[in-house]
Amino acid sequence: MSGVASTRQQEVQRIVDSLSMAIAQHRLKPGMRLVEAQIVDVLSANRNHVQAALQRLALQHIVTIAPNRGAKVARPEAREAREVFIARRAIEHAILAGITIGKMALHNDEIEAHLQAEEVAAASEDRRHIIRELSQFHLLLANISDNRVLSEMFSNLMVRSSLIVALYQRNDTPDCQCQEHRAVITALRAGEVARAQAIMDEHLRHIEQQLELDDAPPPPITLRDALLVSW
Incomplete structure (x- = not known):
C-alpha cells in the first residue's frame, strides 16, 4: 500500500472514529443531519475523506444517506x-x-x-x-x-x-x-x-x-457543538 493510500485510510478512520464517538456518547442524536461542510470545518478534514467516512458509517447502519437529502445519524426502529x-x-x-x-x-x-x-x-x-x-x-x-x-x-x-x-x-x-x-x-x-x-x-x-421501544424526537443540539466536545 502506498503512503498516500495509507494516509487517506488513516484520515477517513479518524473521521469515522470522531463521529462514532460523538454518537456513542449521545452528543450526536438519532436523526440529526450530518452536514458535510460542517464536519470538514470542525474536524479540519478533506471533503472527500468526509464523504468516504459517511459511506463507511452507512454500511455499518450507523448513518443513513438519502439522495439529494444528505446524511443523518441513523434512527433505528x-x-x-x-x-x-x-x-x-x-x-x-x-x-x-x-x-x-x-x-x-x-x-x-x-x-x-x-x-x-x-x-x-x-x-x-x-x-x-x-x-x-x-x-x-x-x-x-x-x-x-x-x-x-x-x-x-x-x-x-x-x-x-x-x-x-x-x-x-x-x-x-x-x-x-x-x-x-x-x-x-x-x-x-x-x-x-x-x-x-x-x-x-x-x-x-x-x-x-429501561427502553421504551417507540419513537421520540431527538433533543436539539447542533452538529458543531456535538463534534467540538472533547472525548
Whole structure:
C-alpha cells in the first residue's frame, strides 16, 4: 500500500472514529443531519475523506444517506433495537468465552482503574460521563479477549446500541451498573466463564428493560457543538 493510500485510510478512520464517538456518547442524536461542510470545518478534514467516512458509517447502519437529502445519524426502529441486543448477547458471549484467568491477570491494573472510573462517573450524575464509562467496560472486555474480528463487530454494535439507548431510554440518567460489572469481573477472575455469561445476559436484559421501544424526537443540539466536545 502506498503512503498516500495509507494516509487517506488513516484520515477517513479518524473521521469515522470522531463521529462514532460523538454518537456513542449521545452528543450526536438519532436523526440529526450530518452536514458535510460542517464536519470538514470542525474536524479540519478533506471533503472527500468526509464523504468516504459517511459511506463507511452507512454500511455499518450507523448513518443513513438519502439522495439529494444528505446524511443523518441513523434512527433505528423498535425491531432493529431488539435485533441489535440479540446480536450483542451472542457477541458478548463469544468475547467472554475467550477471556482466561491469565488474560485477566495481565490486564488487572487496567480493569481496576476502569472500575474506579465507573464509580466516579456514577457519583457525578453526569449523563455523558456515565454513558462513556459504562460503554467502555464492554469495550475493555473485548480488548482483553484479544480477538480482533469480534472486537470490530462489537464496536459497531456498541455504537448502534448507543443510538438505541439515546432514542428509547426511559430515564434521563442511566442506572448505575457498577455492581453488575464487578460481578462479571469476579466471575472471570475465578475462571467461571459460564457464570460471567449468565451475569452478562441479565445485565443486558436490565438495559433492555429501561427502553421504551417507540419513537421520540431527538433533543436539539447542533452538529458543531456535538463534534467540538472533547472525548
